[in-house]
Amino acid sequence: xxxxxxxxxxxxxxxxxxxxxxxxxxxxxxxxxxxxxxxxxxxxxxxxxxxxxxxxxxxxxxxxxxxxxxxxxxxxxxxxxxxxxxxxxxxxxxxxxxxxxxxxxxxxxxxxxxxxxxxxxxxxxxxxxxxxxxxxxxxxxxxxxxxxxxxxxxxxxxxxxxxxxxxxxxxxxxxxxxxxxxxxxxxxxxxxxxxxxxxxxxxxxxxxxxxxxxxxxxxxxxxxxxxxxxxxxxxxxxxxxxxxxxxxxxxxxxxxxxxxxxxxxxxxx
Numbered sequence: 001x002x003x004x005x006x007x008x009x010x011x012x013x014x015x016x017x018x019x020x021x022x023x024x025x026x027x028x029x030x031x032x033x034x035x036x037x038x039x040x041x042x043x044x045x046x047x048x049x050x051x052x053x054x055x056x057x058x059x060x061x062x063x064x065x066x067x068x069x070x071x072x073x074x075x076x077x078x079x080x081x082x083x084x085x086x087x088x089x090x091x092x093x094x095x096x097x098x099x100x101x102x103x104x105x106x107x108x109x110x111x112x113x114x115x116x117x118x119x120x121x122x123x124x125x126x127x128x129x130x131x132x133x134x135x136x137x138x139x140x141x142x143x144x145x146x147x148x149x150x151x152x153x154x155x156x157x158x159x160x161x162x163x164x165x166x167x168x169x170x171x172x173x174x175x176x177x178x179x180x181x182x183x184x185x186x187x188x189x190x191x192x193x194x195x196x197x198x199x200x201x202x203x204x205x206x207x208x209x210x211x212x213x214x215x216x217x218x219x220x221x222x223x224x225x226x227x228x229x230x231x232x233x234x235x236x237x238x239x240x241x242x243x244x245x246x247x248x249x250x251x252x253x254x255x256x257x258x259x260x261x262x263x264x265x266x267x268x269x
Contacts, residue, residue, distance in 0.1 A: 002110045004157075005157040005160045005161050005162065005164075006161065008151050008152065008157060008161075009038065009152050009161045011151040012035075012042075012147055012148065012151045012153065013042040014040050014042075014154075015037050015040055015147050015150055015151055016038055016042040016043060016047075016121075016147055017042045017043060019043075019118065019119045019121070019147075020043075020046065020048070020118050020119070020143065020218055021043065021046040021047070021116070021117045021118045021119065022039045022117060022118075022119045022120070022145075023047075023048050023049070023050050023108065023115060023117040023119070023120050023121070023207055024036045024039055024047065024048070024049050024050070024113035024120075024121050024122070024123075025050055025052070025104075025105065025108050025120060025121070025122040025123070025144075025231060026049035026050060026051050026065055026069065026076070026171070027051075027052070027057070027061060027065060027123070027173065028051075028061050028062070028064040028065030028068055029123070029169065029172065029175065030155070030158055030159060030162065030169045030172050030174070031123030031125055031148060031155070031158055031199070032122070032123035032164075032238070033162065033169040034050050034123075034148070034161060034167065035121060035122075035123045035147060035148055036068075036069070036074060037072070037124050037167060038147075038156040039121070040072060044209070045075070046117075048074065048075045048076060048077070048078035048110065048115060048117060048177055048268050049069045049074055049075070050076065050077050050078075050079055050103055050108050050111050051065045051066060051069070051076055051077070051078050051079065051081050051264075052078075052079050052081055052108070053078055053079065053081065054080070054081040054082070054083045054104075055073050055083065055084060055090070055178070055190050055194070056083055056179050056191045056193065057178070057179050058175060058178065058197050058200070060201065061175055065237065066078075068168075068169075075106070076201065077111055078224075079104075079107050079108060079111055081103070081104055081107060083100055083104070083226050084188060084190065086099060086100065086102050086103040087099075087100075089103075089179075089188065090184060090187060090188050090189075090201070090250050091185070091187060092179065092182055092183075092184055092186055092187065092188050093114070093136070093184065094182070094184050095134045095165075095179075096134075096179060096214060097133065097135040097177075097179075098134035098137055098138050099133055099138075100133075100135065100144070100177070100179070101138035101139060102138040102141070104141065105120065105122070105138060105142050105144055106142065107121055108144075108171075109144075109158060115180050119145055120142075120144050120145065120182050121144065121145040121146070121147050122139060122144055122145070122146055123146075123148055123184045124136065124139065124146040124148065124149050125146075125148040125149055125153050125155055125158060125254050126148075126149060126153060126154045126155060127154055127198035128142075128149070128153075129157045141212055159171065160261070170181075171207070173209045173210040173211075174210065176225050178193045178196055178197055179193070180212075181196045181212060181213060181214050181215055182196075182215055183214070183215070183216050186216070186217065187214070190228070192215070193247040195215075195248050195249055195250075196213050196215060197222060198248055199213040199244075199245055199250070200212070200213050202241075203224075203241070204223070205238065206237075206241075208224055208225075208228050208232075209225070210224075210260050211223060211224050211225070211228075211260055212260060214256070215250075217247070218252060219250065219251070219252040219253075219254060220245050220250040220252065220253050220254065221254050221255075221256050222241075222253070222254065222256060223256045223258075223259060223261065224255070224256075224259060224260055225259060226259045229255070229259065232255060233255075237267065241253065
């Protein structure tokens with residue numbers, strides 16, 4: 001392994017140590033897992049996880065986050081959030097991520113104060129500057145720390161370090177917030193979010209790893225990695241997916257010819 005990523009990891013631990021005590025907004029994804037692990041190494045019991053639970057988070061992601069914290073003896077608190085009740089979010093405007101992050105991190109900050117933690121940190125990295133991310137504005141406004149960004153870590157390096165450390169998330173596909181599957185302006189409902197979650201879980205169970213099920217009303221647009229498209233196009237597989245998606249309430253099921261990519265709903269913004 002290259003020396004540079006591990007040097008950045010040492011820089012990360014030094015950075016965290018300087019914060020004295022840290023509550024990590026923990027999703028169980030690649031970035032926040034490395035951040036939480038580093039915080040535990042740097043600060044011991046002065047590091048903790050705050051795990052958000054809402055209709056925007058797949059149940060499997062929440063369970064994996066709790067499991068990781070318990071396995072590594074990291075104290076954690078669960079923050080239950082009724083995100084759809086936050087003014088404006090249900091309408092899914094272009095700044096939905098800002099509204100959501102502002103509400104969630106306000107709750108996390110309050111929880112951190114209760115737990116006597118001086119700082120809240122989250123897992124944004126250098127690659128997060130490449131897409132439309134209005135949530136970054138909320139993070140800045142609330143003075144939430146972004147240590148991975150501060151030590152200039154990129155996603156590829158985060159995965160390399162995670163592999164070196166033996167973290168189970170080193171090759172974990174990105175899931176992201178379920179609300180990101182909906183075209184802006186399409187009303188967000190608990191039923192619609194659960195439909196997307198179940199559709200993606202079905203495809204994951206079939207063996208596909210990096211994917212999205214984007215929705216445009218009653219149309220599902222499936223994004224897969226290019227290497228997975230040939231197997232998907234076999235008649236038996238297509239029929240099974242169509243029937244499952246129909247059962248979930250989709251009238252139309254399509255495969256996006258461009259394949260999986262981050263932020264495909266942000267085209268034109």
